[in-house]
Amino acid sequence: MEMEVNDKPGGNTNAHRRHTRANDNRRTPLGMGRSVFPDDAVARIFRPSRSATTSAPARNGWKLVFEARSASFIEPLMGYTGSKDTLQQVELCFPTLDQAVRYAERQGLQYRVQTMEQDRKNETDDDRRASRTFSDSTLDRLGLSRLSETYGRAMIGAANRNDPDGSANWAAPMKIVSDRTLSLDAKRSILMNWAYTEYLIDQATNEGMPENGRPSRLDEVEQALLALERDVSENQSRKEAA
Incomplete structure (x- = not known):
């Protein structure tokens, strides 16, 4: 806090408090009371982009959401x-x-303002984290x-290998x-x-959005994963026995 002293004729000295607005995004103490948010909360401020599934114009305004403070997981009963x-x-x-x-x-x-370039990168990062969470849950x-x-x-190396789409x-x-x-990695x-x-x-x-009305092939893919790892294990055993 800065204090500005102003000496006026007549001998009276008035101290004026100069309020300066924070010029960074670090957590600053509140003037009154406590924040309704936890101390470790980090906000992300961004401008929503137009949905890829619509031709409507981009939404106006900005959103404030919070960075994840714990890892996500696959709910075992419903798979959410x-x-x-x-x-x-909170949004x-x-x-x-x-x-x-x-x-x-x-x-x-604490907060950060996200640019359009960061939006695109974060979408990729979010997809990668979600697929990794699914992978860990499936393997478990x-x-x-x-x-x-x-x-x-x-899975990280898939882009460098140019792995093709399985179902296609x-x-x-x-x-x-x-x-x-x-x-094997591919x-x-x-x-x-x-x-x-x-x-x-x-x-x-x-959620009520049927995909071509076809049955799920998830079990079939999981059986293939098990078969792949059985083959790997058997090949290793044969090499060790030779």
């Missing part, structure tokens, strides 16, 4: 993606960026949790297991991404 972080349900709308920033500062929040359910990091690396290039998941032109990545696609289709169907 869940989180223990209740702040993920505040503001007509202008300045109003959103001033709200965050009034609440003493199939008794293959020891391979979580192995599958994670295989093979008639059945087991065809991928027996395809000798594919590396097989793992293609099958897990296929499983994730089937999972998303199941979710859409459960």
Whole structure:
């Protein structure tokens, strides 16, 4: 806090408090009371982009949401993606960026303003995190949790390998297991991404958006994953015995 002393004729000295607005996005102490948000809450302010599924113009205004404070998980009963972080349900709308920033500062929040370039990057990052969460959950359910990091690396390398889409290039998941032109990492990545696609289709169907009315192939893909890892284990055993 800065104090400005102003000496006026007559001997009276008046101290004037100069209020300066914060010029960064660090948490600042509140003038009165406590924030309604936890101390570790970090806000993200962004301008919503136009949905890819509509030709309507982009929405006006800005939104304030909160960064995840805990990892998401796949709910075992219904298969929904869940989180223990209740702040993920909070979404505040503001007509202008300045109003959103001033709200965050009034609440003493740490915050960051997201640009359009960051939007595109975050969409990719969000997709990657969601598919990784699904992969870990699937491997755990199939008794293959020891391979979580192995599958994670295989899926990260998919772009560099230019892995093809499973359902579009093979008639059945087991065809991928027996395809000798594919590396082991490619097989793992293609099958897990296929499983994730089937999972998303199941979710859409459960929410009243049927996908071509076809039955789910998730079980079929999971059986292929199990068969692939059985083959890998048997090959390793034969090499060790030789």
